[in-house]
Every structure is written in C-alpha cells, then in structure tokens.
Amino acid sequence: MTPPKTFKLKTFIMVVLLVLLSSAGNLFFSIGMKRIGALQGLTLAAMRSDFVAIFSSAWIWLGIVSMLLFLASMMLVLSWADFSYVLPATECMYAVIPLLGHFVLGESVTALHWTGIALICLGVVFVGRTPPNTTSKE
Amino acid sequence: MRTAIALAVLVFAGTGGDIAVAHAMKRLGEVHSFSPMVILRFLGRAFREGWMWVGIAQMTLAFCSLLALLSWEAVSFVVPATALSYVTGALGSKYLLGEQLTPPRWMGIGLVSVGVALVCLG
Numbered sequence: 001m002t003p004p005k006t007f008k009l010k011t012f013i014m015v016v017l018l019v020l021l022s023s024a025g026n027l028f029f030s031i032g033m034k035r036i037g038a039l040q041g042l043t044l045a046a047m048r049s050d051f052v053a054i055f056s057s058a059w060i061w062l063g064i065v066s067m068l069l070f071l072a073s074m075m076l077v078l079s080w081a082d083f084s085y086v087l088p089a090t091e092c093m094y095a096v097i098p099l100l101g102h103f104v105l106g107e108s109v110t111a112l113h114w115t116g117i118a119l120i121c122l123g124v125v126f127v128g129r130t131p132p133n134t135t136s137k138e
Numbered sequence: 139m140r141t142a143i144a145l146a147v148l149v150f151a152g153t154g155g156d157i158a159v160a161h162a163m164k165r166l167g168e169v170h171s172f173s174p175m176v177i178l179r180f181l182g183r184a185f186r187e188g189w190m191w192v193g194i195a196q197m198t199l200a201f202c203s204l205l206a207l208l209s210w211e212a213v214s215f216v217v218p219a220t221a222l223s224y225v226t227g228a229l230g231s232k233y234l235l236g237e238q239l240t241p242p243r244w245m246g247i248g249l250v251s252v253g254v255a256l257v258c259l260g
Contacts (some may be wrong), residue, residue, distance in 0.1 A: 010172075026217055032209040054205065067151040067198050071197075075159060075184055076177065080168035084231035084239055087224070088250045101211070116256030123249030126242050134238040135164065 007080070010134045015089045016075040023093045025066035032059030054109060083133040088127045095120045144203045145219055153226040158193030163168035165189070172181070184253060221254035225235055 036057060039050045054060055077086055095117040102109040109117075163183060166229050171178050207216045228247050231237045241248075 018184070029205065030208055033205060036209065039206055039209045049157050067201075071159075072177075072181060073179065075154075075163055076169050078160045078163040079166055079180070082227055082231065082237045083157060083235055084237050084243060086230075087156070087227045088247050091221070091254065094254045097217070098257060099191075101203050112259055114257050115254040116258075119253030119256065121253075123246040123251075123253060126246030128184070128246075128251060130240055130243045130246070134240075135236055 007105055008132065009075065011081050011085075012128075014081075015074060015086065015092075017073050018077065018086070018090045019071060019096060021066050021070040022090060025063045025095050026093070027097075028063035028066060032057040033057065034062060045046045051104050082134055085127060085130065085132045091120060091126055092124055141207065144207050144210075145222075146202040148200050148207065148220060149222045149226060150201065151196040152220065153223045153230055155193045155196035155200060156227065157230040158189045158196060160185040160231070160235060162193065163187035215258065219258060221251055221258070224251045224254075 032054070036050075036053045039046075074086070098109050098113050098117060165187060166180065166183055169176065205215070224247055228239060228244075232239050
C-alpha cells in the first residue's frame with residue numbers, strides 16, 4: 001500500500017493535471033464551436049454538414065486531445081481515489097477560468113464571481129481534508 | 139426546451155459515464171508506478187473492462203450534448219450549469235460505488251455547488 005504522504009501528494013499532482021486539462025479542453029471546444037456557429041438542425045444533410053464542420057476544426061481536435069489526456073489521467077486517479085473526492089477537487093476549474101480571464105485577458109470579474117470563487121476554494125479545502133479513499137479494504 | 143433536454147442528457151450521461159469508469163478502475167486496483175509502460179499496460183487492461191465501455195458510451199453522448207449546448211449558449215452558462223452533476227455524482231458515489239460521504243465531504247460538495255452557481259449568476 002502507498003505511504004499516506006506519497007498517496008496524498010500523487011493525488012494532489014493528478015488533480016492539478018486534471019484541472020489544467022479540463023480547463024484547456026473546455027476553452028478549445030468553446031473557441032471551436034463559436035467559430036463554427038449554431039448547429040443547423042436534425043435533418044440528415046444538416047447533421048452531415050455540422051459533422052464535417054466540427055471535425056474539420058483544429059480547435060475541436062485540440063479540445064479532443066486535451067479531453068483524451070484528461071480521461072486517461074482521470075482513469076489513473078480513480079484507480080486509487082474516491083469519485084466523490086476527485087469530482088469536487090477537479091472543479092477548481094470553475095475558479096481557474098474566471099481568474100485567468102481577469103489576470104490574463106483583463107476581463108472584469110464581478111463581486112458575485114469573487115464570492116463564488118471563494119466558496120469553490122473553501123469547498124475544495126474541505127474535500128481535500130478528507131481521506132482520498134474510503135472504500136479500500138487494505 | 140432543447141437547451142433543457144441537452145443539459146439533462148449532459149448531466150445524467152456525464153455522471154453515469156464517470157461512475158461507470160470509476161467502477162471499472164476500482165476493479166483494476168491502484169496504479170503504483172508512473173512509468174510509461176506501466177501506465178500503457180494499465181490503460182490496456184482498462185479497455186478490456188466492460189464497465190469502461192459503458193462509461194465511454196455515456197461520455198460520448200454527454201460530449202455530443204456539450205457540443206450542441208456550446209453552439210447554442212454561452213460557455214459561461216454551459217460550464218457552470220453542469221455543476222448540477224454534483225447532486226447526481228454525490229448520490230451515485232454513495233449508493234452505487236459505496237463511498238463514505240462524511241459531513242466534511244458533504245460540506246465541501248455543498249460549498250463548491252453554491253460557489254459554481256454564484257459564478258454562473260455573476
């Protein structure tokens with residue numbers, strides 16, 4: 001069994017990686033879909049045209065690569081940590097994206113945003129203080 | 139209406155996919171080494187697990203809903219709205235995966251959910 005300190009450290013590193021990959025993936029998908037525009041509808045011809053437009057976009061492929069790496073990392077971390085531990089911890093993404101928008105892109109962040117970010121961080125601290133695995137029989 | 143349906147599909151299929159993958163990974167056991175060969179072998183074993191494919195099918199459905207939602211709505215609405223998956227995720231991990239949701243963990247999940255909702259409203 002992995003020593004507790006190493007166990008917490010490797011879980012922490014993997015969670016940081018998950019946050020970075022999911023933030024990047026969502027950003028790439030968003031840029032890609034905004035460039036493509038609204039999907040056309042449910043007819044066969046429209047779906048075919050949407051499919052070609054989506055999978056011709058380099059942004060979508062960047063998003064897919066980010067999300068595949070996210071999936072592989074998620075699979076690894078779920079092999080030892082609880083799902084109910086990993087899920088909230090990865091949601092730092094919701095705090096990271098507005099912070100990046102504010103400090104990197106100079107976007108305005110409202111008081112409500114700041115309150116939300118503070119609550120997310122506090123919630124992640126609460127979850128982070130619980131044992132990552134509650135189902136191990138070892 | 140179409141946004142509500144796509145959001146429901148995204149939340150339920152997304153959480154269902156995560157829970158199925160978590161179940162598959164628990165069956166395989168903990169990865170102790172991060173050498174590329176060990177990781178590749180582990181991923182190879184993972185893709186022979188039936189639950190893994192159940193998870194991937196649901197994640198694919200959720201992905202299609204996500205793309206449709208992103209083409210209709212702003213990302214600042216879509217991503218925070220997926221925080222609804224907390225409720226389904228917490229219940230799924232307790233009742234389907236048998237995890238112990240202690241009061242601090244419930245408190246953390248609650249705070250993150252409210253925080254995400256505020257970011258969405260802001």
